[in-house]
Amino acid sequence: MSATRDGGPLRVAVLASGTGTNLQAILDSLHGRGAAEVVAVASDVPDAKALKRAREAGVTTGVFERSAYADRENRDLAMAEWLESAGVELVVLAGYMQLLSGSFIGRFEGRIINVHPALLPAFPGLDAIGQAVAHGVRYTGVTVHFVDEGVDTGPILLQRPVELEYARPVTEIEQDIHAIEHELLPRAIELIAAGAVSFDPDNPRLVRIEGGS
C-alpha cells in the first residue's frame, strides 16, 4: 500500500467461507459509493451464504474448492489469476477459513488484509473469542491486519478493545465483537482507498495511518 494512490475506486475482492456478515457490511457501507468497489467475491465453500450476498449485490463470484485442485498451490494459483483478471488491488479476508499459499501472498504482497476477533498477537487462529474467554482476559477485541505467511501474524492496521465482564454470556460477547468488525473492516478499506496507509520504511511491521485512524 502506498500513501500516493490515486485514480478511481479501489478494486476490492473479498474471500469468505461462511455467512459473510463482514462482506455485507462492506457492501452496505462502501460498495459503489465512490471510494471502493467490490469487484469479486471468492469462496472455498460452494454454498457459502457470502456468495449469495455477493450475487444479490450484483458482484461476480468464484468458487475455489480445495478438492477441485491437485493441491493448495494450484488452487491459489487459479484464484490469483481470476482476481488479477478482475483488476483486484486489495484482497480482503472476511472469515476465509483456508490458509493462503506463499506464492499467493507474494503476488498480492502488502495488499491482503484480514479481520480477526481478538487483540493480536493474543489468541491467533481458530476460536479466538473462546480462547479469550477461557483465558479470563479482561479485554479482548478486534484486529484488522495485513496478511503475511504466518497465522494472524502480519502488521497490524486497526484494533479496538472489548471489555469482558465476569461470566458474560459468550453469545453477547460475539455480538459485540461482530458489531465492531463491521465498522473496523470497512474503515480499514476506506483508509487504504484514500491512500492513507503506508509501511514504515525502516520497520515494515509498523503501519502508518496518515491523520490517525
Ligand code: GRF
Ligand atoms: C469473523 O468473526 C471474523 O473475525 C473471522 O470469521 C468471522 C466471519 O464472520 N475471521 P462473517 O462470515 O463475516 O459473518
